[in-house]
Amino acid sequence: MAANASTPRSGSPSTNPQGPLPAMIQLSRPYLTQNQIWTLEQNVAHTNGSRDQQLKFQAFSVILATGSYLRFPIRTMGTAMVLFQRFYLFNSMQDFPSTLDTAHACLFVASKTEDTLKKLKEILLASYYIKHPSGPDISMDSPIIEDQRRRLISLERHVLETMSFDFRVRHPQPYIIKFAKRLRYPMPLAETAWQIALDSYRTLVPLKCTPHAIALGCLYIAASLLEVNLSDIKPEQFCVRPLEFENVVLELLAFYIDWLPQTTLFATYTDPSKFMSMRIELNKRLGKYTEPRAPALKLRDYTMGDKGTVRYVLNWERERIEREIDMH
Amino acid sequence: MEEKARLANGKKKLGVGRRDRYIKERKVGEGTYAVVYLGRQLSTSRVVAIKKIKVGQFKDGLDMSAIREIKFLSELRHENVIELIDVFISSGTSRSLNLVLEYLSADLEMIIKDRSVVFTAADIKSWMRMTFAGLYHCHRHNVLHRDLKPNNLLLSPSGHLKLADFGLARKQPGPYDVMTPTVVTRWYRAPELLLGSKIYTRKVDVWAVGIIFAELMLRTPYLPGQTDLDQLDLTFRALGTPTEQTWPGVSLLPDFFYDTAKTSTADTGKKSGIYPAPSRDEMRMRFSAASENALDLLCKMTTLDPAKRIDTRDALGSEYFRELPRPTQPDLLPKLRKKDDTANEVKVGSNNTGFSGALRRREKDDISTEAEKERERRLAGVAKRLF
Numbered sequence: 001m002a003a004n005a006s007t008p009r010s011g012s013p014s015t016n017p018q019g020p021l022p023a024m025i026q027l028s029r030p031y032l033t034q035n036q037i038w039t040l041e042q043n044v045a046h047t048n049g050s051r052d053q054q055l056k057f058q059a060f061s062v063i064l065a066t067g068s069y070l071r072f073p074i075r076t077m078g079t080a081m082v083l084f085q086r087f088y089l090f091n092s093m094q095d096f097p098s099t100l101d102t103a104h105a106c107l108f109v110a111s112k113t114e115d116t117l118k119k120l121k122e123i124l125l126a127s128y129y130i131k132h133p134s135g136p137d138i139s140m141d142s143p144i145i146e147d148q149r150r151r152l153i154s155l156e157r158h159v160l161e162t163m164s165f166d167f168r169v170r171h172p173q174p175y176i177i178k179f180a181k182r183l184r185y186p187m188p189l190a191e192t193a194w195q196i197a198l199d200s201y202r203t204l205v206p207l208k209c210t211p212h213a214i215a216l217g218c219l220y221i222a223a224s225l226l227e228v229n230l231s232d233i234k235p236e237q238f239c240v241r242p243l244e245f246e247n248v249v250l251e252l253l254a255f256y257i258d259w260l261p262q263t264t265l266f267a268t269y270t271d272p273s274k275f276m277s278m279r280i281e282l283n284k285r286l287g288k289y290t291e292p293r294a295p296a297l298k299l300r301d302y303t304m305g306d307k308g309t310v311r312y313v314l315n316w317e318r319e320r321i322e323r324e325i326d327m328h
Numbered sequence: 329m330e331e332k333a334r335l336a337n338g339k340k341k342l343g344v345g346r347r348d349r350y351i352k353e354r355k356v357g358e359g360t361y362a363v364v365y366l367g368r369q370l371s372t373s374r375v376v377a378i379k380k381i382k383v384g385q386f387k388d389g390l391d392m393s394a395i396r397e398i399k400f401l402s403e404l405r406h407e408n409v410i411e412l413i414d415v416f417i418s419s420g421t422s423r424s425l426n427l428v429l430e431y432l433s434a435d436l437e438m439i440i441k442d443r444s445v446v447f448t449a450a451d452i453k454s455w456m457r458m459t460f461a462g463l464y465h466c467h468r469h470n471v472l473h474r475d476l477k478p479n480n481l482l483l484s485p486s487g488h489l490k491l492a493d494f495g496l497a498r499k500q501p502g503p504y505d506v507m508t509p510t511v512v513t514r515w516y517r518a519p520e521l522l523l524g525s526k527i528y529t530r531k532v533d534v535w536a537v538g539i540i541f542a543e544l545m546l547r548t549p550y551l552p553g554q555t556d557l558d559q560l561d562l563t564f565r566a567l568g569t570p571t572e573q574t575w576p577g578v579s580l581l582p583d584f585f586y587d588t589a590k591t592s593t594a595d596t597g598k599k600s601g602i603y604p605a606p607s608r609d610e611m612r613m614r615f616s617a618a619s620e621n622a623l624d625l626l627c628k629m630t631t632l633d634p635a636k637r638i639d640t641r642d643a644l645g646s647e648y649f650r651e652l653p654r655p656t657q658p659d660l661l662p663k664l665r666k667k668d669d670t671a672n673e674v675k676v677g678s679n680n681t682g683f684s685g686a687l688r689r690r691e692k693d694d695i696s697t698e699a700e701k702e703r704e705r706r707l708a709g710v711a712k713r714l715f
Contacts, residue, residue, distance in 0.1 A: 073505075108389070112390070112392055112395050113395060113399065115498050115499065115501075115507075117392055119387075119388055120387065120388050120389065121387070149387065152389075153387075153389050156389040156390065157383070157389075157390075157423075160390060161417070165398055165402075165415050165425075166402075167395060167398060167399035167402075168399075168403070174502075310416055310417045311414060311415070311416040312415045312416060312417070313414075313415075314402055314403075
């Protein structure tokens, strides 16, 4: 039995359930490169980019509304939003058509990983009341909730598998405070940067860049908006690679230019031209950015579990795994 | 290869990586949310504990403690912290989540309870040192264990002590983050938790280790309270009731109801729950075998005010660990007298609770019901707001 473990399995699982199984190592990828994201997006074959973006924003507003109703801290909502984006990079909309359900599932998982535990039913009930503010009251045992709950339990699994059981959390906010103090920036500037950080959860930036780079990018944009001296921001001094920093800033600016009315910053800054001129300014002195080489990624095969055992590893364990594979 | 085939014969296999790497041998225990199997890594014949998380039966999906265990153990690597070797999802219809953990055959509670095992001051020091080393590692990485008790301090066959069961662990909270005070098994629960404080620090773990230290010296639980209230009374009887002088801010804690203005004589103590702090002589009587430095450390660890309580770093640097006798080498520490557990014949504990290695939980149910109640209460609040 074990002797032919290394040969690919030929029979179907039903005929040989105990049989040897192919290798399936799911490496956790906390960060993705732009190229990887592009290939993933192509795989998903988005038919209508802006419609998808609208669905995304809808889901984000559900996450934010439900989260603030339940009085979750912002980091829980942020994690949920990042999870949601990751989910639809690795899974297609055809397979998981209900973005609302996914949004709930992401919020639920985020509430667990961020130690702000709520029962699933509470989340669903809160969401229901936001959707039907004047509508009929329902109890916690109502069939509507129960039905949703069942769907969400299985969806939770997909969310967990997509995140490869990697529960490490990263948020730019602590760095914003620390960097702002170090740069001796005034309070209102730090607050603006904080708001920009909230908007950053709606972009793919958290999937691509490290939190301290995001924090510095947020501070940079806030400083240029408030017309404070920018020359103090030297990425190297904050252990941020200049290219990564520029990448964060450009990405965030692009987001503000395209989607300003959807952002939290819209309350104070309604004119996209400010962001435009910032982008032009930055582009002038920009070096050529070359992506680090990284393997192309495929969509997650959510039937993978039926085919064999899946092993989940964090990135830093990679070396060990490769050594093990070499051993055989 | 033949040997592998022989081992795998007739036993349920779990395919991992390039080839089937683990086999489950038999079930050794069952907790509220997981079943623990004894298994073996095929390539190395290393004995492991495979914790199969029950999924699908609960109305709230994957259990929080499983998430916590994966979250913290996958990043902590230390000689004195249990190793999480693998996380995987097995094939088949159940598709259950499996955690492969280091298998450890005994725990400190079994050693304390087994009257036939004799241990010396040097042995106690060795266990304490290893506990602190593991805990220091956790705290340095901003992880609170929140469930330290002898039963969760596991011992490897080579004598190394390892912290286990991170099912209640969490990250050091930021300022203004509230947490539930119903953590840690009651006997090892720090006074700030008993008084219902929702904001606490890693010092709760230090308190628990202090109580374990006392238990090691006494060979019997130091403060075995029957109920939470009893626990509070017992704690104060043993260590004195805190006042605003000894613990600034104590009277602001939610469950503090003592009238400390009253004189604290033995007489009124019975009624009001106000006891004087024990004198040094009293402590010497209580722990007759302890050296002065050991008593010093114990008193610092069981200081009621968490702000004044010693931290793991200072504890590791304290005189107690520097004075003679030196801590015993791990492999020379006393062990339970039982059969060899490295070969095929793995014998796990002889007590009737069944499983005694990784992840046995004695009072766990207690906690989960309390946590449950706490959730119910919060839920009721939400429902009120909703309707």
